[in-house]
Every structure is written in C-alpha cells, then in structure tokens.
Amino acid sequence: MNKRIANVKKASLNSLSYSSIFEIGDARTFTPKAFAIAVQKQGGVRTDEGFDFDRYEIFDRKIIETPFQQIPIQKKTVHHDSTIYVNNIDITGVSASSMVQIGSLQTIDAEARIKHIRVLKQEQF
Secondary structure, three states: OOOOEEEEEEEEEEEEOOOOEEEEOOEEEEOOEEEEEEEEEOOOOOOOOOOOHHHOHHHOOOOOOOOOOOOOOOOOOOOOOOEEEEEEEEEEEEOOOOEEEEOOEEEEOOEEEEEEEEEOHHHOO
C-alpha cells in the first residue's frame, strides 16, 4: 500500500453517525458494523419499548458470503506526487457503517443491518 501525505485545505461535514468515519490519512483496515431499528409511529411516539434486537431474526442471520474468485490483474500505479491535495470537500452526511477517506485503505468489510417498522394508529399497542 502506497502511503502518501494528505493535504486538505477545507473540509465541511454536516453529519457523521452510526459507526461511520471521516478520515484524512492512511488506514490498514475498516470493519464497521451498525445495527439499528427504525420505528415510525403514526400520531406521535408514546413508547420505544417492545422493539428489542433479539425479536428480529435479521440481526441474528449469518452472512452468506459470495464465493470470491480472485483473477490476477497486472497493474502499475504511478503516483506523480507524494501528496494528495484536496482544496475543498463538502459532505452532507455519512451514516450507517460508511466511510469518507482521503488516503489509502487496504481492506474494508462493512455491515449495516436496519429493521424498519411502521406502526399505524389502529395497530399501536
């Protein structure tokens, strides 16, 4: 992994949340995991009880990895400058196991599991 210097003049980030990273520089690995339950209740929220992770099998499911067959590729990268120059970067949001990086990254293994639930007025308990 080629290491270079990152020279950032201005970075503006409005929102960064839920296992996410904004990184200036090099990293070897990035393995974020984000589990969330998003509940929308019609007519306002009275309680957040009753929505535990163990009630939903999406959070217990084993990830089925697709078999990966590596195909050898001949590649030559020439960095004409040892510095990465960024004048201005403006980001609205980074969320749920995501990354914005100015630099090098060797390995990424990200996972986000989100269960969306909508409760209508007549169904509230």
